[in-house]
Amino acid sequence: MGFEPQMRPFRVSKLTDLIAEEVLELIQLGFGKQQGIPMTIIEKRDDAYVRIPRREDFQPWTGFCKYLRSTAEGNRLCVEYDRQQAESILSEKSESPKQYICHAGLVDISVPIVIGGEVIAVFFGGQKRSSGSTKEIESAVAALATKVPGLNSQTLLEHANAIEELTEEDLAAVMKKLRTIVGYITTLAKDSYDTKRRLQEELFLEAAVSYFMSQYGKERRQVRQVIQEILVGLGQFAELSACIFLSEQETIPVVTAPYIPLQVPLVRIKSSLNKIIPSSSVRSGHIYNDRIQVHPVIGNSVEERIFLQDLIDVLQRSTISRAYISRFELLNNIPGIFIFIENCGQENIGVDQQSLKERVKFLEDFVSRAREQINAYLVDEEGSDLVAGLAHQFRSPMSWILGRCWALKKKRSDAVSQLGYVSQQVADPKIIGPVIKAFESMGPIVADIENYIEILKYKADSLLYLAASERGQAEFDFRLWSVPQILRGRIDLFRPRGEKYGKTFRLQLGRGADTKIFIDRTQMEIVFDNLLDNAVKYSHAHKEILVTAFLDESRNRYIVRVDNFGLAIEREEQELIFKRYYRGRMVKDVKRQIFGSGIGLAVALSIVEAHGGTIRVDSHRGRGDSVRGSVHGEGYRTYFTLEIPIKRSGG
Amino acid sequence: MATKTLLFIEDEYLEMEDFVSALKEEGYDVETASDGGEAIQLLSKKRYDIVLLDIMMSHGDEMSSSIPGRRTGIEILKMIRTGKLEPSIDRDTPVVVLTGLGNSREITDIQKLDVNELIQKPIAPDRLAIIIDDTLTASFSRKH
Numbered sequence: 001m002g003f004e005p006q007m008r009p010f011r012v013s014k015l016t017d018l019i020a021e022e023v024l025e026l027i028q029l030g031f032g033k034q035q036g037i038p039m040t041i042i043e044k045r046d047d048a049y050v051r052i053p054r055r056e057d058f059q060p061w062t063g064f065c066k067y068l069r070s071t072a073e074g075n076r077l078c079v080e081y082d083r084q085q086a087e088s089i090l091s092e093k094s095e096s097p098k099q100y101i102c103h104a105g106l107v108d109i110s111v112p113i114v115i116g117g118e119v120i121a122v123f124f125g126g127q128k129r130s131s132g133s134t135k136e137i138e139s140a141v142a143a144l145a146t147k148v149p150g151l152n153s154q155t156l157l158e159h160a161n162a163i164e165e166l167t168e169e170d171l172a173a174v175m176k177k178l179r180t181i182v183g184y185i186t187t188l189a190k191d192s193y194d195t196k197r198r199l200q201e202e203l204f205l206e207a208a209v210s211y212f213m214s215q216y217g218k219e220r221r222q223v224r225q226v227i228q229e230i231l232v233g234l235g236q237f238a239e240l241s242a243c244i245f246l247s248e249q250e251t252i253p254v255v256t257a258p259y260i261p262l263q264v265p266l267v268r269i270k271s272s273l274n275k276i277i278p279s280s281s282v283r284s285g286h287i288y289n290d291r292i293q294v295h296p297v298i299g300n301s302v303e304e305r306i307f308l309q310d311l312i313d314v315l316q317r318s319t320i321s322r323a324y325i326s327r328f329e330l331l332n333n334i335p336g337i338f339i340f341i342e343n344c345g346q347e348n349i350g351v352d353q354q355s356l357k358e359r360v361k362f363l364e365d366f367v368s369r370a371r372e373q374i375n376a377y378l379v380d381e382e383g384s385d386l387v388a389g390l391a392h393q394f395r396s397p398m399s400w401i402l403g404r405c406w407a408l409k410k411k412r413s414d415a416v417s418q419l420g421y422v423s424q425q426v427a428d429p430k431i432i433g434p435v436i437k438a439f440e441s442m443g444p445i446v447a448d449i450e451n452y453i454e455i456l457k458y459k460a461d462s463l464l465y466l467a468a469s470e471r472g473q474a475e476f477d478f479r480l481w482s483v484p485q486i487l488r489g490r491i492d493l494f495r496p497r498g499e500k501y502g503k504t505f506r507l508q509l510g511r512g513a514d515t516k517i518f519i520d521r522t523q524m525e526i527v528f529d530n531l532l533d534n535a536v537k538y539s540h541a542h543k544e545i546l547v548t549a550f551l552d553e554s555r556n557r558y559i560v561r562v563d564n565f566g567l568a569i570e571r572e573e574q575e576l577i578f579k580r581y582y583r584g585r586m587v588k589d590v591k592r593q594i595f596g597s598g599i600g601l602a603v604a605l606s607i608v609e610a611h612g613g614t615i616r617v618d619s620h621r622g623r624g625d626s627v628r629g630s631v632h633g634e635g636y637r638t639y640f641t642l643e644i645p646i647k648r649s650g651g
Numbered sequence: 652m653a654t655k656t657l658l659f660i661e662d663e664y665l666e667m668e669d670f671v672s673a674l675k676e677e678g679y680d681v682e683t684a685s686d687g688g689e690a691i692q693l694l695s696k697k698r699y700d701i702v703l704l705d706i707m708m709s710h711g712d713e714m715s716s717s718i719p720g721r722r723t724g725i726e727i728l729k730m731i732r733t734g735k736l737e738p739s740i741d742r743d744t745p746v747v748v749l750t751g752l753g754n755s756r757e758i759t760d761i762q763k764l765d766v767n768e769l770i771q772k773p774i775a776p777d778r779l780a781i782i783i784d785d786t787l788t789a790s791f792s793r794k795h
Contacts, residue, residue: 201715230742395751396774402668406776410672477758522758 006215009556014043015113015121018192019185025053032125037174038062039125039181041113042086051084062127064159068104071146073247077103086122097179099126105140106135106163107176109175113180115193122186131165209370213392288299291364354404394460398453409524411551412442444630451496458529462603469606476520476610483549483558484509488520490528491547494536502542505532512551517558517646523607527594527615530600531562531640540635551646557613560642568636569619613644655787656697659692661749664696673776674703677784678752690727694740701787702740703767703779704728706750706761724748725764733764745790747772747783 012018032039033062038061041052061069068074081103089098089112097111108126112119129137137160145153166174415438423432468474484507491505498505535545546563569577578601601615606614619638658680661667666715682699683712688725694702734742745767750758762769768786770779 164715393751395772399751400663400669402773402775407669450775457773537694624775 012118012120012193013078014045014114015041015115015185016043016187017120018115018189018196021052021054027181028053035177036182037064037125037177038124040082041121041123041176042082043121044086044090048088052084054609060161061499062106062163064104064156064163065127066107067156067159068144068148068151069150071150074144074151074342077144077147080623082124085124089122090119094581095119095307097175099175101130101133101136102127103140104144105137105160105409107133107166107171109171109178111178113182113186113189115186116197117190120189123178123182125181126174127163127390128163128174129160129163130171131167133165133234164210185468188375205369210226211371270418335640383461394464395457397459398457401453402450405450408442412439415439441621447496451493454493455497455529455533458526458533459600461522461532462600463524465523465603465607466599474606474610476523478611479519480514480516481519481521481524483519483560484513486525487547487549487560488524490525490532493529495534496530496547501536503536503539503545508546510548512553512558513549515558515646517549517644519611519644520607527604527607527642529558530604531642534600534640535562535564537563538638543635552643553641556646557643558646560644562640562642563637565635565637567638568621569617569638571619574617574619577601578615608642608644611644613642615640616639654678654680655700656682657703657783658682658684658693658699659700660684660702660724661703662686663705670776670779673780679780679782679783681751685693685726687724691730691736693751694727694731696742697737699744699784701745701747701790702731702746703749704782706748720795723762728764728766743790747765749779752761 001202015024026040028041031037042049043052044050044258065078069078085100085108089110095112096107097115099107099109102108106126107128107130108124111123111125113123138157141153141156141160144156145151177329419432419436419439423429423436465474486623491507496504532545532547539545542563546561548559548561548563550559551557552559605615617638617640619636655678657674659667659671659674659681661670661683662685662753665683671683675776677770682693682697684693690704706728728746728748731740731744731746732742736742746770747764747770748764750761750763750772751772751774754791757759758771767790768782770782774782781794
């Protein structure tokens with residue numbers, strides 16, 4: 001499916017597309033009273049001409065107009081007159097203010113409201129008498145009296161006489177006031193117009209880039225087709241008739257408004273084009289059909305001159321009246337030259353050079369912004385590839401190490417067997433014995449390496465989670481899992497390291513601990529590993545690390561607590577330690593260096609929060625229990641408490 | 652019992668070595684391919700009882716992938732499952748995937764590709780051999 005812009009370029013057909021009718025009413029009411037000038041706005045909605053304000057109590061008529069409009073026929077004549085005036089101005093697209101005498105003999109002024117080069121409404125004001133207009137008014141009143149049943153010409157004349165007579169200078173001042181008010185309305189409307197148009201452009205840009213990226217990765221030919229489709233859509237925004245995307249391959253048809261395909265044979269200029277495209281500079285210029293001119297900026301190289309001459313020849317044979325050539329590269333590996341052609345096959349509609357320049361500038365800006373956005377997407381794609389690549393880079397070497405450990409264990413086992421045989425047959429047990437012991441001692445060393453590889457895996461996972469979440473790519477797969485089962489596995493991982501320093505683990509399962517909960521197992525293992533690793537690192541030797549799990553039914557939360565005795569986390573640091581790269585003061589103060597990156601708890605918090613949960617730490621001075629008899633030590637009890645809300649369904 | 656044949660598709664030679672040894676010790680007749688092209692050639696000529704595949708393997712020649720070097724293990728898997736390599740390889744041939752990826756969604760995406768078993772690295776060779784054995788047994792049981 002081709003690119004179908006979801007929205008058409010923002011076009012304005014009436015003023016209330018930009019400013020709410022209520023606001024216009026208030027403006028007129030306010031200015032009208034302040035200036036003493038009745039005023040009204042007429043715009044076209046579909047086929048009808050609508051007056052603003054429409055509310056009767058907002059109508060600012062003079063006594064004269066009120067009386068005339070109080071009769072059915074009088075009102076009809078006035079409405080019809082106003083409509084004709086508005087129709088005339090809107091259809092002629094006349095942008096000039098006018099002063100005229102209405103059908104009732106009063107002076108009215110019309111000021112067109114122009115937005116985006118279009119007259120979208122007409123502002124009327126006045127209902128004044130010019131000095132020396134008595135005869136005209138009497139004549140108009142007499143004529144009206146014959147047409148409008150129930151109209152008393154005397155009464156109407158009395159109302160007319162009550163209207164102030166204005167000199168030419170006075171009327172010029174009224175005109176100026178009205179133009180000022182229209183200027184104010186136009187400024188408001190233009191702001192709204194610019195905002196809405198920009199929004200449309202941004203939406204179009206997003207749609208175009210999304211469409212492009214959805215096709216990216218396919219063959220170049222297809223991608224070029226995509227770019228062409230986008231440019232055709234873009235042509236509507238820039239109100240240019242056609243866009244050509246030239247490739248060094250076959251002819252690309254030119255699509256014009258009203259979408260009459262016009263084949264432009266470019267085979268002949270292919271070789272010239274091939275020479276130009278590798279160049280990195282941008283060239284631009286104008287070509288006019290009646291007087292072919294080449295802007296001095298382009299055609300600097302021989303190749304470009306040849307290309308342009310060929311192109312001119314081609315364009316002259318068509319009915320293109322104006323063209324603008326500009327060279328862009330949307331992506332570095334998809335070069336091309338864009339030619340924007342106006343009024344293909346049509347007569348010159350009077351678009352001036354400035355207007356054309358503005359439209360082309362718009363297209364150039366669009367391409368530039370599209371390029372930036374596409375590059376941003378590509379960087380993101382590369383970024384996600386980077387994260388995946390990093391994962392692979394971490395885990396593959398770890399696999400290799402485990403493989404080597406396995407090979408070492410095998411060789412050790414083989415060596416021990418051989419030595420055992422040898423010792424039985426010939427050797428002095430006093431010599432062979434230590435050799436066998438030496439080989440046997442390799443076993444625990446290899447086991448240590450294997451254990452540490454497993455621990456490194458969670459550290460790598462923490463980093464990878466961090467990288468992914470920074471790119472907004474951290475994703476979760478929530479399923480029902482048994483937390484105690486996971487905890488047992490993770491405790492088994494850290495147990496060997498803990499036992500080297502006499503630190504033991506105890507898992508205590510409270511009420512409801514076996515309740516399965518919706519979690520992302522892989523990510524939650526990272527959380528548990530971080531807490532357990534911290535407990536091993538920062539607890540004192542020969543102390544117990546207690547892991548508790550239970551269900552708090554009253555609050556519908558699953559609680560996991562990791563409790564150890566050792567280094568303190570001071571109160572003022574208890575929130576800070578969850579921040580990236582922060583390490584507690586006590587950790588940094590101890591004589592023995594405890595290595596850490598300061599990201600583990602930040603990652604743990606992020607994962608737990610993604611589950612809708614919380615994690616907090618408490619640390620207070622206490623007396624620790626030791627597994628070695630009655631020896632009690634001084635230190636701090638530190639508890640990390642994890643709370644996860646119970647989800648009743650997945651996700 | 653007939654020797655089971657296994658094709659191990661992995662581009663990191665160093666990683667392969669110990670795993671191949673472990674699998675041979677378990678009684679497998681192991682052949683290896685270090686890129687997608689080689690893998691396709693071997694799969695087209697011979698029937699294997701089980702395929703072990705690194706999903707992040709890069710390809711060694713121009714294949715259909717539009718983003719070279721990434722995840723052509725997936726393409727091989729798809730070729731097996733869509734029967735493009737029949738009759739030499741049955742589309743139901745058990746496939747065990749090795750991956751270094753860690754993101755839960757990526758794991759889920761791979762699982763959707765109709766793999767018999769997904770193993771996340773790192774893994775010890777003897778453990779891998781056990782999983783291969785279990786997978787083959789399960790696949791055989793399903794068939795019969």
